[in-house]
Amino acid sequence: MDNLLRYQIGLTLINGIGPINARKLIAYLGSVEAVFTEKKEHLKLIPGIGEVLANEIANQNVLERADKEIEFIQKHRITTHYFTDSSYPYRLKECEDAPILIYSTGNCDFNSGHFLAIVGTRKITPYGKDLCNDLVKTLAETQHNLTIVSGLAYGSDICAHKAALDNQVPTIGVVAHGLDRTYPSAHTSIAKKMLEKGAILTEYLSGTSPDAPNFVKRNRIVAGLCDATIILESPKRGGSLITAQLANDYNRDVFAFPGRPNDLYSEGCNQLIRTNRAALITCADDLIDFMGWDATKQNKTQQQILFDDLTPEEQRIIVALNKSESVYINTLAKETGIALQKLLALLVQLEFKGLIKALPGSMYQQA
Template sequence: MKNDERICSIALTLCPGIGHIGAKRLIDGMGSAAEVFCQRKELPELLPGVSPAVVAALDNPAAFLRAEHEMEFVEKNRLSCLTLKDESYPSRLRECEDAPVVLFFKGNTDFNRLRVIDMVGTRNATEYGKQFCADFLRDLSASCPDVLVVSGLAYGIDIHSHRAALANHLSTVAVLAHGLDRIYPYVHRKTAIDMLENGGLLTEFLTETNPDRHNFVSRNRIVAGMSDATIVVESADKGGSLITADLAVGYHRDCFAVPGRISDASSRGCNLLIRDNKAALIQSAEDFIEAMGWNPAGEPVKPEGIQRDLFPELSEDEECIVGILTRQGDLHVNALVVEADIPVNRMTGLLFELEMKGVVRAMVGGVYHLLM
């Protein structure tokens, strides 16, 4: 069992004092969770900075017993257990320093499709916010029918985003603040079930985990990290959606906010995000598509290839980026990360070099254009 990457990844999350960042660093350093445990005693020599306390925390038979119990639930209920090593793990999220080392999923979708957004907001949504969700996703589906819509299944903007996505045949995923042995809030159970055919339910939490307040904050980093862009529809001047927006900015993702009247409490957070330049103002799907540089469905992608012999000094990775832009046209940096399978911190450096060489041009919203 100690060679099973899934069980080792789950067990690693149960070792006290290691945390999200520490666990991911151990896996990145050793190549897998199984290797972390296999070479536990040698870690201080193999990975500078690993303390004896970490080694002691990894000596945890109870963690493996709990992990094995969790895998029994996963297999019995036909769930997916995704580790950092799985191709189907959300690649955008994998690049985040505090990415979960294991995720549990029930449903049917591709987390690594070309376009992923999250829509978040207040639990006390107004008719204005609800209507924006409906109109925005209706219009977005017409231009970008393959977009994945992520939210949190909560009251208010979250549930209306999921339902609007379903109504427009868009794949939609709810990131939960508890295990997959329950649905919270229970009144959203039908919507959750409807999502399983085209989307689903995703969580980092084990079964028997209560939807405690701090879990929602932890959940928000997954929502922001797995998306190209965060859209805050309505928010008070404090709340979880503002935390998600801050996380998105910290992950170098695009962030947008829907403006409202200054007298409306439910729009104060959005107006503050726009005022403080943390989010761009959008009023429609058309605004969003233009800002992201997304080609509408059916728009032809330029077929011409770039003259490779004009750029003899391009590295292999630079050639890869040029090839992707040649085939697909203008792309957002996050889409390039997914397509090229290059970490975002290295991708930004490569794009800067290509810009300096006059090969690409940075456009509004983190989109890159190939110069002919």
């Protein structure tokens, strides 16, 4: 049995000890193990703990429950991420109330590339679906290493996950229950597909039901995991507005698509924009500009297509130019083995195709 994991899980099970107090305890005592080995008389002297919480900590029943969870984790090949582990999402770690321990299944690096949350109403309209599909399609064409995050719920969430899968973009579903189930069950097949390049993630132990309060807590992970959050559609009191508020609290970027003034499911988005709690976007290019993300993937793909269509001699020129920022024409002739007069003609053709650029002093570089 993994004793360290046993204590990590046990700490999350203590009544009254949330993520903030858990961090205080660990910082004060030096380790998670010390929380369970320290004498009760010493525990109650720790600021913010007191006698009631000290009694809860002294209750070793939580460790028995932790042992059962470890058996479940091992049986189902679940990965745990403790807040000091290198695998723990660094963006989430920046949030004061982030869980100290999370569980995931799938295949995803939580610390690589851009992470974007896409959320909204569960009663998404055709307008919202079109926005989502167009957004993800364009991002997939222009962005390297993008991951889409949502909550696997009906409506906007599942639309975002499906759009990601359709465009071969990794996607993460943050759920409000244990990993012994999929909720709603109608999304089981989608969830399985997500595991190939993405993940299902939770802070809850197996056996935890998707109760209403859990969804609000889940939203903080969605917001905390990401560089930015996009609200597709939302009524005036929609749950996704909570995610937007959390993202704002974490100093993350928030964006919203506008709708017509009389559109019920755009009232929340319009309100966010009007009160400067979200920036207005109308397409993926707006998001890319706001975030300062380079739209290079599509250009590289187009260059690769053009390269494949070149003659062997033209390809040799491109390969030679790719080795340095600029190359003298005489050096280029030596490296490619192409006669100077023929090389000049080929360079003109390649420049016309937009693949190379002529520089002063008989030098050339790749465009």
